[in-house]
Amino acid sequence: MGDDVAVMWFRRDLRVGDNPALVAAAEAGRVVPLFVHDDVLARPSGANRVAYLHATLDSLAADVGGALVERTGVPSKVVRAVAAEVGASVVLAAEDFGPYGRGRDDATRQALAGDGRLLRFVGSPYAVAPGTVKTRSGTPFKVFTPFSQMWRQDGWDDPVAAPDGVRWVRGVGSDPRPETPSPEATEGLPPVGEHAAWEAAEQFLSERIGAYKEDRNRPDLDRTSRLSPHLKFGTIHPRQLLALLGDSAGATTFATELAWRDFYADVLAQRPDTVHANFVDSMDVRWDTGDAADERFEAWTAGRTGFPIVDAGMRQLLAEGWMHNRVRMITASFLVKDLHIDWRRGAAWFMRHLFDGDVASNTHGWQWTAGTGTDAAPFFRVFNPALQGRRFDPEGDYVRRHVPELRSIPGKAVHEPRTGADDLFSGEASSYPAPIVDHAAERDEALDRYRQR
DNA sequence: TTTTGAGTTGTTCGA
DNA sequence: GTCGAACAACTCAAA
Numbered sequence: 001m002g003d004d005v006a007v008m009w010f011r012r013d014l015r016v017g018d019n020p021a022l023v024a025a026a027e028a029g030r031v032v033p034l035f036v037h038d039d040v041l042a043r044p045s046g047a048n049r050v051a052y053l054h055a056t057l058d059s060l061a062a063d064v065g066g067a068l069v070e071r072t073g074v075p076s077k078v079v080r081a082v083a084a085e086v087g088a089s090v091v092l093a094a095e096d097f098g099p100y101g102r103g104r105d106d107a108t109r110q111a112l113a114g115d116g117r118l119l120r121f122v123g124s125p126y127a128v129a130p131g132t133v134k135t136r137s138g139t140p141f142k143v144f145t146p147f148s149q150m151w152r153q154d155g156w157d158d159p160v161a162a163p164d165g166v167r168w169v170r171g172v173g174s175d176p177r178p179e180t181p182s183p184e185a186t187e188g189l190p191p192v193g194e195h196a197a198w199e200a201a202e203q204f205l206s207e208r209i210g211a212y213k214e215d216r217n218r219p220d221l222d223r224t225s226r227l228s229p230h231l232k233f234g235t236i237h238p239r240q241l242l243a244l245l246g247d248s249a250g251a252t253t254f255a256t257e258l259a260w261r262d263f264y265a266d267v268l269a270q271r272p273d274t275v276h277a278n279f280v281d282s283m284d285v286r287w288d289t290g291d292a293a294d295e296r297f298e299a300w301t302a303g304r305t306g307f308p309i310v311d312a313g314m315r316q317l318l319a320e321g322w323m324h325n326r327v328r329m330i331t332a333s334f335l336v337k338d339l340h341i342d343w344r345r346g347a348a349w350f351m352r353h354l355f356d357g358d359v360a361s362n363t364h365g366w367q368w369t370a371g372t373g374t375d376a377a378p379f380f381r382v383f384n385p386a387l388q389g390r391r392f393d394p395e396g397d398y399v400r401r402h403v404p405e406l407r408s409i410p411g412k413a414v415h416e417p418r419t420g421a422d423d424l425f426s427g428e429a430s431s432y433p434a435p436i437v438d439h440a441a442e443r444d445e446a447l448d449r450y451r452q453r
Numbered sequence: 454t455t456t457t458g459a460g461t462t463g464t465t466c467g468a
Numbered sequence: 469g470t471c472g473a474a475c476a477a478c479t480c481a482a483a
Contacts, residue, residue: 260461387464
């Protein structure tokens with residue numbers, strides 16, 4: 001270990017523990033921890049995620065003893081300049097497999113190479129890096145189940161310990177940080193930082209994992225891991241969770257969720273065009289556009305469709321910057337199959353508001369719902385909002401929590417408020433909108449369109 | 454090469 | 469209430 005200097009370029013791996021790139025940097029010499037504020041990424045992110053990122057950076061800065069360098073600008077130029085300024089021979093980072101990240105990193109590699117410096121990737125944000133899990137004939141998987149079997153069979157690396165006694169370089173100047181926006185989520189930020197990630201993980205593993213297989217589908221109960229923003233920003237790594245999981249039914253179910261995360265990252269890496277393009281070309285259905293469609297889209301975003309479980313989910317998104325996964329499916333299905341609006345519009349809305357918004361998972365979750373994605377299976381799978389509500393929010397508590405106009409309607413009757421006794425649908429409940437569409441009719445319409453494609 | 458079994462998360466209808 | 473069948477046809481992955 002000489003007196004060399006290495007730049008540790010943090011991107012979406014904002015932690016000190018189990019960070020192989022940081023371990024490599026510390027082995028290379030003294031370490032300059034760097035984060036580059038990149039306007040290209042900030043713009044589609046929305047105020048919630050930018051605010052969360054900034055708070056996470058505060059946490060990271062404390063964890064690196066105040067040495068964190070924050071700069072603003074085009075990453076290839078900024079990283080090159082910082083590396084030159086501090087005399088680093090190598091820049092270390094976790095590999096990014098996203099469509100934008102790859103281009104950015106290629107440009108950065110070239111810029112550094114021009115000065116005789118190296119950009120070196122160690123690790124990735126995934127348990128298994130995209131492009132690693134392959135079929136027997138060496139091609140990438142396009143179906144989840146065989147992917148997940150191979151993913152499990154091949155396994156993943158164990159976590160690495162946080163490096164001991166990193167020699168942080170202090171005194172390297174930062175740019176003023178871009179203004180931190182006020183979160184749009186009325187309830188503010190979820191817990192932030194590496195320490196909070198471990199608290200969430202410990203709570204999940206001790207209190208929730210046992211019943212996870214069943215309870216994870218219940219939006220009325222707070223029984224999911226709540227780890228998604230941490231996984232998004234890398235304040236915890238999936239392999240750290242996998243190392244603690246065990247093999248109970250709940251643990252296996254949760255591991256499968258992590259496999260989905262890896263699968264969708266893999267799919268996006270093999271088909272970067274699918275951020276916008278349908279994964280399956282032939283699934284080119286007709287979407288509604290124009291003023292009437294815009295009006296329906298706005299009703300959806302505001303949680304005023306007249307379908308209680310849909311409205312509850314959309315209002316939860318506005319209030320918390322997060323939505324329960326079951327309800328993400330219900331609201332997405334409603335936009336695509338009841339309102340016949342392009343999945344890309346819904347995906348962009350989710351990305352604007354979600355603290356955990358991740359391009360790969362969000363895009364391909366929406367493509368799955370729209371029937372354009374990796375699951376070639378039945379397009380006739382159209383969610384019935386009332387039935388989903390009764391099944392997964394059986395007491396109606398979730399709806400009443402997020403749609404206060406309906407508080408006076410008891411039990412599961414809240415899922416179809418206008419079909420109950422007239423005297424219940426009065427008072428403040430009368431301000432709740434009538435359904436903007438007839439579900440049965442729109443279901444038929446959706447099936448027609450998918451048949452005609 | 455050809456064949457075979459299977460494909461996260463559903464709904465409706467009729468018995 | 470519960471249960472099984474039907475809802476298209478196609479693509480994927482492995483044998």
